[in-house]
Amino acid sequence: MSLSNDVMLEMQRRMLRIRLFDERASKMLKRGQIPGTIHTSIGQEAQVVGACMALDKHDNMTGNHRSHGHPIGKGSALGPLMAELVGKGTGVCKGKGGSLHLADFAVGSLGESGITGSSIPIAVGAALSAQVLGDGRVGLCFFGDGAANQGVLYESMNLASAYKLPVIFLCENNHYALSTPAHTVTGGRIWERAAGFGMPGVCVEDGQDVLAVYEAVKAAVDRARAGEGPTLVEVMTYRFREHAEGLRLNVDYRNADERERWTSRDPIALFRAVLIDRGVADAAAMDAMEADIAREVDDCVKFSDASPYPDAKVAFEHLYTDAYETEALQ
């Protein structure tokens, strides 16, 4: 597949945004500047960006609890995302969602979900409306190998296949559901389950390769747009960090060898080498890009720092579209 240099550079840019944003968020969490917990996508950037870049801006996407990468991959501005993590009024959800519930409708990000599996049928519904309205959009849902064992996925796959909906089921198999190794709780391979629903299932064995992910998802998107229905894409990847930062997990359930094997395959470093190798950019240009993104992240923190916390009355807004009960609720 021949992608333009611009597209490939944009892939690297978005992966860097996720990496540097998450690294910064992690630091801020440790310093007490971000309340609650965060789930980073560090190590999984290729899979997030490869999938999101296969979509158009107007296509819809739902994510899960591993939650900052998806909207960043879909093209969200960083400032309102960071402000949201901190709980500021300028946050993309006005400080009412937080890390687990980022949504940015402006780029087709219909929301992350703190309940695993719960956002899967929402993307199916976005595909249903695209089919009824005939507007050509597709839907994509991200979910983990853990969520892949929830019944809602199979109801959703069956419904999508029966209706030939333009939707992509994207399983981010990072080999663990919190502390539980995927292979100990999963019968068979996840991608092979697609066959039972009469849809193609594909596996991207090297999920650290952004182009491989892009290619697989793009094929699924093309198929969806052509009216041929859904596809299940499983991507094998690994999270470099702890399941959740801010959660005190005092056990180490992963061994050093395994971790070393994966961290030596950093998707950003790998793609940087590819870009240089193919002559898309030289090392200096890549360094400059990294410095640019580091500045973007600095700026998003500045934006968040300079933003006020939401007014207390905001807690009573947005329950309903009409404000009939707001006063009564207070």
Place this chain on the structure above:
Amino acid sequence: MTYIAAIGAAQREAMVADKRVIVIGEDVEANVYGTTGGSKSRAEKGDFVQEFGRNRVRNTPISEEAIVGASIGAAMTGLRPIVDLSYSSFLYMAMDQLVNQAAKNRYMFGGQGSIPIVFRSAMFYGLNTGAHHSDRPYPMFMNVPGLKVLVPASAADAKGLLRQAVDSDDPVLIFESVPLWGSKEEVDESEYRIPFGVARVRREGTDVTIVGISGSVPQAVKAAEALAEQGISAEVIDPRTLVPLDTRTILESVRKTGRLVIAEPAHRTCGAAAEISAIVAEQAFDALRAPIRRVTAPDMQIPFSPALEAGFYPTADKIVAVTRTICGNNAPTDL
């Protein structure tokens, strides 16, 4: 027009009026429950599939969680689905989607987008369908911020409230009382809507306020007629919508009558009757001349045998008996 025909009529009106309205659910194509085919006159009037096509009349697999979730996603992206969940017991299958998605998304996402969706479900109680098909679960959903909860008790209300619900940009749950499906009422054939949060005063009175909910409304009206013969003047109020609740009409009535009885077919604990009792106790305690009384189903699962189930729900006789116990001076002395 019957209650069930009124629902079908409202659905047809809404679908004709707006191309974004779809009907989705199990067995909606064959019109098993009689709301997607203009009741029995299906053949002459043309059913929904003939009229609107399969793109907008979506017969689904048995997948409540996916149906509800997909409808939420569709509502967030441009459609206005009417989801037919048939038996209200099946709502539990989709609890995650109803509570974690439908009710929370707009709020969590800071008002980005809205979820214009109507969930219809039918309460098949009193029909010897046993514990798995006889639930009246509307109070559970009153406890979930973000959901509007409707309990129409008559044909005209069912039509007007359903039309209004389709217009609402928020998720709305409508609980139909199956024992009332066959009940008839004069229904305006033209389009009309009934706003939420406006109770219907079914009968005016001065001695006691009886709030009836869902299938208990006709029983409350009957009870009021019987009480009138015994010299007790009862005002009967049907809130029609429980979220939002027309507290003003209820409080004004209680301030006038000084007494309150609430009848509903749901379980006693944390029911709508409990909530209304609390509101009145908090806000109109000084007006009360007698304790508030509730007539509800007991906190029991619904047994199968007609001999066992028959006694479970509020009846006119029970409402009369309970009301008389608090009507002291106004009641005949031979109580």
